[in-house]
Amino acid sequence: MILSALLTSVAINLGLCFIFFTLYSILRKQPGNIIVYAPRLVCQGRLQEGAQFNSACLLPTAGWVRRAWEPSDDEFISTAGLDAFVFIRIFVFSLKVFTFAGIVGTLILLPINYMGTEIRDNSDFQNKSLDSFSISNVNNGSHGLWVHFCAAYVFTGVVCILLYYEYAYIASKKIACFYSSKPQPHQFTILVRGIPVPPGYTCNEAVGQFFMEYHPSDYLTHSVVRRSSKLQILVTDGERLYKRLTQLKNKDDSPQRHRRDGFLGLFGHKVDMLDHYEKTLGNIADNVRIEQSSMAGKVTIMFRN
Known part of the structure; x- marks a missing residue:
């Protein structure tokens, strides 16, 4: 695969994400979908089914993204439940891991791989093969290989530390939720x-x-x-x-x-x-x-x- 094909794939996926976000923004406001997107609030009587339809329901909005990050963890647990909180924490943990991996890979490993000369590719930048950005392009016996080894150990250590703190945090919330509820x-x-x-x-x-x-x-x-x-x-x-x-x-x-x-x-x-x-x-x-x-x-x- 060449670099331009990768960038095209990234652009297509970003476009699909934008379409899905737009569809969700529209569908979540439809009166008939309240029981699908907010069943707990309907059961608690905080929302009512069968609301009247209006033209604003067809206009996509991005305010729900900001409001989704506003509630605290305790408010989220009381609204959506402990299982939904743990499910969200999985996404938060994944975001932390991939953010750290992206920073290390983009700022450290990618330049080292690209500066190697093991793979001879004289094409322009857009048509370069992705092998030129991989560890295959690092010269044999180069000190850049030690950077890869160290990065692997550092990444493993960071993931283990994040797992430890994430597990401890979820366990503390689970214990607090257990003691705060009736037997x-x-x-x-x-x-x-x-x-x-x-x-x-x-x-x-x-x-x-x-x-x-x-x-x-x-x-x-x-x-x-x-x-x-x-x-x-x-x-x-x-x-x-x-x-x-x-x-x-x-x-x-x-x-x-x-x-x-x-x-x-x-x-x-x-x-x-x-x-x-x-x-x-x-x-x-x-x-x-x-x-x-x-x-x-x-x-x-x-x-x-």
Whole structure:
């Protein structure tokens, strides 16, 4: 790739970014999109759906970019939540890393690479190959290679330091948010698997009796969570087969009731589809009862604060 092609690609991407910013500026002001761009504010009653449309909604504005940086971190957490705050901090951390890498690469590494003579390229500046700006152009045995090695170590160290402080900052906000909010039941809930059930007891009775006997002061309640994926598949197949059976009963065309039970109805013995569906539906009902009685369960247990 030559330098002019790279600059063209950069210009195209900047143009696309400008278009996307403009579209977002217009779409976010549409009354029907409020629930998409500000669902939390709608749920809290701070914004109302179904606002009246006006011509100002079609004019792009850039004021939202400035307002997006005005709120403090605490205000942002209270408005958008902790998960959105952590998501934004990922972008902030990435911006810091790429800013440092851009400064080091542009002001230090790029001139050293360009001043090398390992790659012979006599074309003008705009048509120069990008290899002339890479480490491939640094002469063998040149001291410029040590600059690359040192830059790699410095960059790694800076990234580690930024990660440490970013993690500490997010952790402090998470702890502050945890202590400032009311205790939630899921914060004192654990998941227990493989519970032995004594003969004559159900899983629900066994768990309740155990914790009421050994941990009566800490135990609050529990609920049994079962794996129902196979059961759901059987129920879905049964519902689909029941619809076919109902449609077949409502039709008076008797030839459609007799089909071959082979591949695509082209091979095999001829069977009465009405009887076939009824027998299959009965087998599915039996499998549903068996699956309901043999489902493996998990128990979520809630303790007092």
